[in-house]
Amino acid sequence: MRELLLCPPDYYGIEYEINPWMSVAHAAEAPVVQQQWKQLHATLSKLDCKVHLVTPQPGLPDMVFTANAGLTVGRKFIPSNFRHKERAGEQPFFAEWMKQHGYEVSWLPENLYFEGEGDALFGSDVLFCGYKFRSDIQSHGAIAEMLGCLAVSVELVDARFYHLDTCFCPLPDGGAFWFPNAFDEYGQRAIREHVTDLIDVAPAEAMHFSCNAVVIEGDIVLPQGAPRLVITLQERGYRCHELPMSEFIKAGGACKCLTMFMPQRERLDERSIGAME
Amino acid sequence: MFSETIQLRGHIIDSLILPKVLDQILTHGANFKITEINIGKKRADQSFARIEVSAETGEALDELILRLRQQGAEVLERANAQIAAASADGVFPPDFYVTTNQQTFVRIDGKEIEVQPAMMDSAIAVDRKRGTARAVKFFDVRKGDEIVIGHQGVRVVPVQRATTGTDVFQFINTIVDADEPKSAIIRELAGELYRAHAAKGKIAVVVGPAIVRTGAGQHLVRLIESRYVDRLFAGNSFAAYDVERALFGTSLGMNPDLAFARGGRENLIRAVNAIRQAGGIASAVEKKILTSGIMHACVHHNIDIVLTGSIRDEGPIPGVTTDAIEAQKMMRKKLADVTHALLLANIQHSLAVASMLAPTVKTVCVDIDPSAVERAVGHQPLQSIGLVTDVEPFLRELADRLAS
Numbered sequence: 060m061r062e063l064l065l066c067p068p069d070y071y072g073i074e075y076e077i078n079p080w081m082s083v084a085h086a087a088e089a090p091v092v093q094q095q096w097k098q099l100h101a102t103l104s105k106l107d108c109k110v111h112l113v114t115p116q117p118g119l120p121d122m123v124f125t126a127n128a129g130l131t132v133g134r135k136f137i138p139s140n141f142r143h144k145e146r147a148g149e150q151p152f153f154a155e156w157m158k159q160h161g162y163e164v165s166w167l168p169e170n171l172y173f174e175g176e177g178d179a180l181f182g183s184d185v186l187f188c189g190y191k192f193r194s195d196i197q198s199h200g201a202i203a204e205m206l207g208c209l210a211v212s213v214e215l216v217d218a219r220f221y222h223l224d225t226c227f228c229p230l231p232d233g234g235a236f237w238f239p240n241a242f243d244e245y246g247q248r249a250i251r252e253h254v255t256d257l258i259d260v261a262p263a264e265a266m267h268f269s270c271n272a273v274v275i276e277g278d279i280v281l282p283q284g285a286p287r288l289v290i291t292l293q294e295r296g297y298r299c300h301e302l303p304m305s306e307f308i309k310a311g312g313a314c315k316c317l318t319m320f321m322p323q324r325e326r327l328d329e330r331s332i333g334a335m336e
Numbered sequence: 337m338f339s340e341t342i343q344l345r346g347h348i349i350d351s352l353i354l355p356k357v358l359d360q361i362l363t364h365g366a367n368f369k370i371t372e373i374n375i376g377k378k379r380a381d382q383s384f385a386r387i388e389v390s391a392e393t394g395e396a397l398d399e400l401i402l403r404l405r406q407q408g409a410e411v412l413e414r415a416n417a418q419i420a421a422a423s424a425d426g427v428f429p430p431d432f433y434v435t436t437n438q439q440t441f442v443r444i445d446g447k448e449i450e451v452q453p454a455m456m457d458s459a460i461a462v463d464r465k466r467g468t469a470r471a472v473k474f475f476d477v478r479k480g481d482e483i484v485i486g487h488q489g490v491r492v493v494p495v496q497r498a499t500t501g502t503d504v505f506q507f508i509n510t511i512v513d514a515d516e517p518k519s520a521i522i523r524e525l526a527g528e529l530y531r532a533h534a535a536k537g538k539i540a541v542v543v544g545p546a547i548v549r550t551g552a553g554q555h556l557v558r559l560i561e562s563r564y565v566d567r568l569f570a571g572n573s574f575a576a577y578d579v580e581r582a583l584f585g586t587s588l589g590m591n592p593d594l595a596f597a598r599g600g601r602e603n604l605i606r607a608v609n610a611i612r613q614a615g616g617i618a619s620a621v622e623k624k625i626l627t628s629g630i631m632h633a634c635v636h637h638n639i640d641i642v643l644t645g646s647i648r649d650e651g652p653i654p655g656v657t658t659d660a661i662e663a664q665k666m667m668r669k670k671l672a673d674v675t676h677a678l679l680l681a682n683i684q685h686s687l688a689v690a691s692m693l694a695p696t697v698k699t700v701c702v703d704i705d706p707s708a709v710e711r712a713v714g715h716q717p718l719q720s721i722g723l724v725t726d727v728e729p730f731l732r733e734l735a736d737r738l739a740s
Contacts, residue, residue, distance in 0.1 A: 196353070196408035200346035200382060209379045212351040212408070245352040253350070
């Protein structure tokens with residue numbers, strides 16, 4: 060059974076602008092926020108997942124996006140170093156919660172920005188890491204060193220897709236769906252070299268945060284608005300759960316941003332550390 | 337070239353960061369040299385590369401480095417140059433760095449500064465406030481000036497040898513000996529000077545009395561008239577012999593048009609006196625006292641004449657700079673924009689000029705003495721040609737090719 064960390068949206072709101080989606084003029088509607096988040100919580104709970112909740116904190120509206128808390132592999136938790144001061148206050152609460160729940164907290168050097176699972180996703184045996192808008196590429200080397208795995212760094216070039224999890228979603232069969240234009244040509248090539256079965260998401264569907272999906276074995280929880288992608292995934296045997304996410308997309312987040320895996324990987328595959336083929 | 341050394345580490349091969357960084361360097365018009373690379377053997381092993389990045393200007397390099405930092409490049413900190421104060425006017429501190437004529441940079445307070453001008457056998461004086469570094473001679477240095485000592489923080493960028501095309505200067509230390517054919521190389525040289533002239537290059541000639549005495553003066557005049565000479569460097573005696581030839585038909589009493597003629601120094605002294613009386617070479621031309629010869633052609637075509645003296649000089653002719661330090665300063669000034677230098681049958685002045693040339697100046701040395709040619713060519717090992725020959729046939733053939 061997968062374990063997930065979520066944070067109730069009690070203090071969620073658009074209080075500052077740190078990505079192109081955010082506009083303090085377009086506030087999230089509180090009742091709808093609650094409704095959409097509860098629906099996500101209920102959907103994930105039904106999928107043979109154990110959902111943990113971290114206590115939300117006043118003054119930290121984005122704490123609801125737990126994917127950015129850090130990266131968990133086995134019992135090791137690497138907390139994020141947020142780039143924006145608006146979110147830096149979340150770090151101690153997440154770290155403390157993880158520590159209290161028996162995870163070993165491994166800190167990155169303070170000068171390296173890293174925004175957790177938002178920019179670090181395992182696909183088959185490789186940890187794909189996004190950089191430029193939020194995470195520094197130097198943090199990837201440090202994480203690879205801490206975990207002893209292969210980290211493929213890919214440069215994000217479209218500010219609307221500022222985290223890797225907004226444009227890339229690995230699947231358990233070794234494939235992934237992604238929005239290629241969010242990456243520079245080297246990033247695209249690096250992903251193509253390591254992921255053989257790639258599903259391109261159309262620009263219009265990518266804009267609905269379709270790649271920001273939570274994959275639990277054969278189930279995919281994703282925002283509404285990507286009918287073509289859903290058909291493609293269903294053809295491959297996945298069950299898709301489409302959820303309304305409008306109020307969270309106002310802050311540049313959706314299903315995956317609201318969820319952190321504990322852990323994302325139980326242990327590292329032999330292949331990710333072993334000899335080159 | 338300005339340069340910095342960067343380091344990349346991590347999964348730079350799988351992430352294609354190494355090729356991306358190298359591509360970015362090239363697309364910015366900069367160059368790289370991978371000085372160290374270590375590729376991980378296992379999948380999880382990280383790789384490492386140390387790369388020297390060089391660009392034409394400091395600004396271009398800074399901008400590029402800023403972009404490369406985004407790709408995870410760390411800039412390797414280099415040591416600053418060490419500095420000591422000059423203890424007295426005209427005296428460098430012990431262990432001062434002695435310059436070459438190659439492009440040189442010093443690192444001061446973490447930033448590389450180009451030493452201006454590129455001048456050999458000098459020290460480097462640093463002005464931290466202005467962020468400048470200049471090559472200084474003994475006479476330039478004042479007590480308390482900050483002078484670079486030791487080799488730390490000093491970087492020399494040698495001129496790269498041309499590797500493309502059929503440039504006659506592409507071979508290292510080319511010396512054509514007395515018993516080797518010269519026509520082909522003179523033809524190539526003529527082509528080079530033709531292109532230099534067309535490209536508004538500046539051609540300097542350094543000339544010795546043998547040119548006048550062998551009767552080669554008329555060929556030099558043809559080159560001057562065809563505008564292949566922008567600046568003429570010589571000693572007092574060259575000017576005196578040329579004037580003697582113009583006024584009396586002799587040089588050092590010898591008539592080049594007569595076989596086995598021998599003469600004395602009387603005409604030479606009279607010629608010098610005539611110019612002194614006229615108030616200088618230009619006045620003599622103006623007053624139509626001097627109506628032919630090389631000096632006349634230079635004045636007539638408005639070509640810079642740089643005459644410097646020596647102990648043996650008679651007169652000297654007005655306009656000859658006899659103060660050695662002043663002469664050095666003037667020569668340096670007049671050589672600053674020169675692109676080509678012909679050093680012809682005048683070893684003393686040729687060596688002086690060669691030591692002041694920028695390393696990019698293409699140099700031809702012609703002398704009948706092989707050791708003189710070797711010494712002059714040695715100053716510009718990558719951009720010079722030497723011909724061991726009497727200067728008269730050389731100038732005749734060159735003028736025939738260029739001035740006809």
